[in-house]
Amino acid sequence: MEFKSKDFTDKQRVLKIRRLKVGLTGRPAAQPVLNEIDLDIRAGETHCLVGESGSGKSVTSLATMGLLPKDALEVQGGLIDLEGFEITNATPNQMRELRARRIAMIFQEPMTALNPVLRVGEQIEEVLNMHTDLSQSEAKKRTLDIMEQVHLPDVERVYSAFPHQLSGGQRQRIMIAMALVLDPDLLIADEPTTALDVTTQLQILKLIAEMQERHGTAVLFITHDMGVVAEIADTVSVMQKGRIVERAPIRELLTNPQEDYTRKLLEAVPNLAPRPPRSEAAAEDVLTVDRLDKTYGGGGWFRKSEGVHAAQDVTFTIAAGRTLGIVGESGSGKSTVARCIMRLIDPTGGEVRVAGTEISQLSRRQLQPHRKHLQIVFQDPYRSLNPRWTVARSLCEGPINFGTPKDEAMTRAAELMELVDLPRDALDRYPHQFSGGQRQRIAIARAVAMQPDLLVADEAVSALDVSVQAQVLELLEDVQKRFGIAMLFITHDLRVAAQICDEVVVMQKGQVVEQGPAGAVLSDPRHPYTRSLIEAAPGRHWDFANFRALSGAPTAQGATA
Incomplete structure (x- = not known):
């Protein structure tokens, strides 16, 4: 080539x-x-x-x-x-x-870069007003033109929208339009x-x-x-x-x-080649999700509507020591399913069974004793860790709340710091004194401190650079092996899913369109949507670890090798 x-x-x-x-x-x-x-x-x-x-x-x-x-x-x-x-x-x-x-x-x-109280069209026009002598009508015409150039839909409607009313991709298009409006x-x-x-x-x-x-x-x-x-x-x-x-x-x-x-x-760059399949030793199912449904909106005093099905008829199981990944685009329903399982939001229908207990209909008080069985690691550890608490307090809070003596909880916290490859003497530090990767390690240690049966990782490595990402994935796998935890791994990156998941569920618009062993789904996808996700994965034509292009990689002229 x-x-x-x-x-x-x-x-x-x-x-x-x-x-x-x-x-x-x-x-x-x-x-x-x-x-x-x-x-x-x-x-x-x-x-x-x-x-x-x-x-x-x-x-x-x-x-x-x-x-x-x-x-x-x-x-x-x-x-x-x-x-x-x-x-x-x-x-x-x-x-x-x-x-x-x-x-x-x-x-x-x-x-965070866009002003939340100004309409996005006004924010683009502000650039023109500051740097040109265009009239108001000319500035609006130029604004609508650049919005069309960045392929925003229904530009008249988007022009009058506030940032929170747009998707992440649409907001980024607004930023590109604002940056390029003056060439x-x-x-x-x-x-x-x-x-x-x-x-x-x-x-x-x-x-x-x-x-x-x-x-x-x-x-x-x-x-x-x-x-x-x-x-x-x-x-x-x-x-x-x-x-x-x-x-x-x-x-x-x-x-x-x-x-x-x-x-x-x-x-350190993950590739789309699925991990070798692990032996499926007989193990009990830790998590059973049966026909889970979550609908937002609908009904009302004066009119009835069907609402928005954020998740519909979602069914899967995870056994102890296994990892199931849910993949899909933003808005596909991945995080909605995770939050329903964690009971951070209430499902509209279906069942969620964790460690043998059906939890989807329990009240907050009834759910409290079962919280220790399921823990979550969020995408941004700086927001999920209390900035005013030391690491020691963050690690000890859960166990102490469930009856562990303080001295025992502190001893366990020190052991967990070593488990996640951080020094014991860092227990007295605060979250801002650590890097992003170190904060995520602390968040994992906090989750493991409860000795859960199920760990939910919601985009837990998406904001980390590739070398730190690889370290955190390795840490999650090590924690799983040591404690036999079942893991639900939410990600938009199929390359990451290939490295850690045993089974994969593909979601689109709230519905499961494909599921099965990771090797089968990622190597031989059956659904067009799954194939489109794989084709969109950046760097899919490269074997980075061996410094070579894979068969089918485009040349500089756009031909195929």
């Missing part, structure tokens, strides 16, 4: 960064956050910046945008040049004029697809590529997902501890990485 990379040598250089150094404000002697960064991006090029959390990717983008947090970080040396304009010496007024006109940014979480020379995309399901992610990646081709925009794409990098990158820079340790065209980097750190990142 012959790879031919694009050549950008003759294209206009849009961004030049030389020997960039960023450090703590007022502390020039401290270890720099960014050290001697060099970067070039040319018109029409997609340059991906990859690395683990804390490597300096986002700090590089913030320095380029002139958005480093005041009194925290500062540029201590080097040059950032945008087509002859030196950003490092720009005044605040110059930077405000530069942003949106010549350089724009898409953030990871549009719900900037450089677009910075900071993890714009991390929280999106695979089909929405594919749509967003195609949209960015389409807009880039239409406008000739240079793109600096920041991500920890090497699968995404394989799909979109022309050039890749690998960052580690504030330095760029390797830079190469995408094909060269994937097939012949030079640095151990790059090889480590590639080897």
